[in-house]
Amino acid sequence: MRISLLFLLLIIPLLFTCVSSSVDGGAGIPAAKTMQSTGSGEQKRPVKSTPQKSESKENRKADTAVLEEPSRGEQVLRAFHQAYPDKIGPAEYRNGDWAVQVKGEWFYWSGGRLLPESLKEMEENFSPYPFYSYTVDLPPLPELTDKEKRALEERLASWEKNPPNRHPGLYNTLWDVYDKESSWRKVKTIYFLGHRTEIHRELLEDLAAVEEDIQRSMRENNEVRRYVESLTELHGYNWRSIAGTKSLSFHSYGTAVDLLPGNYQRKQVYWRWARPNFPEWYSLPYEKRFMPPEQVIRIFEEHGFIWGGKWFFFDTIHFEYRPEILILNGLAG
Numbered sequence: 001m002r003i004s005l006l007f008l009l010l011i012i013p014l015l016f017t018c019v020s021s022s023v024d025g026g027a028g029i030p031a032a033k034t035m036q037s038t039g040s041g042e043q044k045r046p047v048k049s050t051p052q053k054s055e056s057k058e059n060r061k062a063d064t065a066v067l068e069e070p071s072r073g074e075q076v077l078r079a080f081h082q083a084y085p086d087k088i089g090p091a092e093y094r095n096g097d098w099a100v101q102v103k104g105e106w107f108y109w110s111g112g113r114l115l116p117e118s119l120k121e122m123e124e125n126f127s128p129y130p131f132y133s134y135t136v137d138l139p140p141l142p143e144l145t146d147k148e149k150r151a152l153e154e155r156l157a158s159w160e161k162n163p164p165n166r167h168p169g170l171y172n173t174l175w176d177v178y179d180k181e182s183s184w185r186k187v188k189t190i191y192f193l194g195h196r197t198e199i200h201r202e203l204l205e206d207l208a209a210v211e212e213d214i215q216r217s218m219r220e221n222n223e224v225r226r227y228v229e230s231l232t233e234l235h236g237y238n239w240r241s242i243a244g245t246k247s248l249s250f251h252s253y254g255t256a257v258d259l260l261p262g263n264y265q266r267k268q269v270y271w272r273w274a275r276p277n278f279p280e281w282y283s284l285p286y287e288k289r290f291m292p293p294e295q296v297i298r299i300f301e302e303h304g305f306i307w308g309g310k311w312f313f314f315d316t317i318h319f320e321y322r323p324e325i326l327i328l329n330g331l332a333g
Helices: 005-014 057-063 072-083 146-161 169-175 180-186 201-218 222-230 294-302 323-328
Strands: 092-094 097-102 105-108 187-192 195-200 231-235 256-261 305-307 318-321
Touching (some): 072 323, 201 222
Antiparallel strands (some): 092 097, 187 195, 231 256, 305 318
16 A cells, blocks of 8 residues: 555654654554454443633623534544543634643643643744554555655654654643653552553553453463563653654553564564665564554553554654544544
8 A cells, every 4th residue: 555645744743643662653554444342441420610700692692603523623522522431521613713721720722732821822933742543453564655755764864853843731631740850759660471660650550451461361361471471671750752753651650551572573664773774664564563462452552551562753663642533533432
């Protein structure tokens, strides 16, 4: 399958979405199938919205004059509310844009930048967040033309000089993390599949459920058992920015984990590491990438985690808790 230059230009801006150890994230390529999943965690009652000042009928009428088809901002913010109903209120159209309250503070879509109300008019100072396609099956590998390859290299070089800078406010408020000190107070030391790491305390039950399902699968699936037995390290919490950006890694929140085996079997795990030896790393066959068993990936996804191996900028050892991405792509609900 060949990806057009137009599609490439749409997909490249999704480069720095998530991370693993010195890792960026990337975007997947759309697939036709969807996964039947219940998502992660119990559904809790959403917090009550903070009362706002009264508005005129004219203003209220203007705010409700929205396109009949949901905009991207509306779709994403509704997915956030569905993913975190105890922390994020329903999406509302106000002051000319879609917004949600996170623990009482308003955040606006702002062209994907998720800005607090005080910075709503300063979009040009921040980079948008990518809310990308995430698929059930492995996405088809791209085959780029020479022109598309040059465009990709130019875009990567541009980002090296001017790293993306996303405003962390929504995720900071969501996870109650604002700096290194506050992040450390939020993590707990755990043992997952026999390996020690730190994770955000609010994900303890979610990871425990993942571990229980994987251990059950190990008894029936030799591939899963061999994979788990091959693991030597688990990297969870790590306060740092995404490689090549000014934006916080999800490891900084304690909401991402990297599962490292003792031997990568001479296969590639991360696009940045593969790039020096494989200039066309984006088309590297899946059989040359280190891959966890499909059943392990499915189990993580069923509990609200996404896998970096489905990103265009691949990271096959990386899982992070992003139920909003699964909901946005119709893979949980």
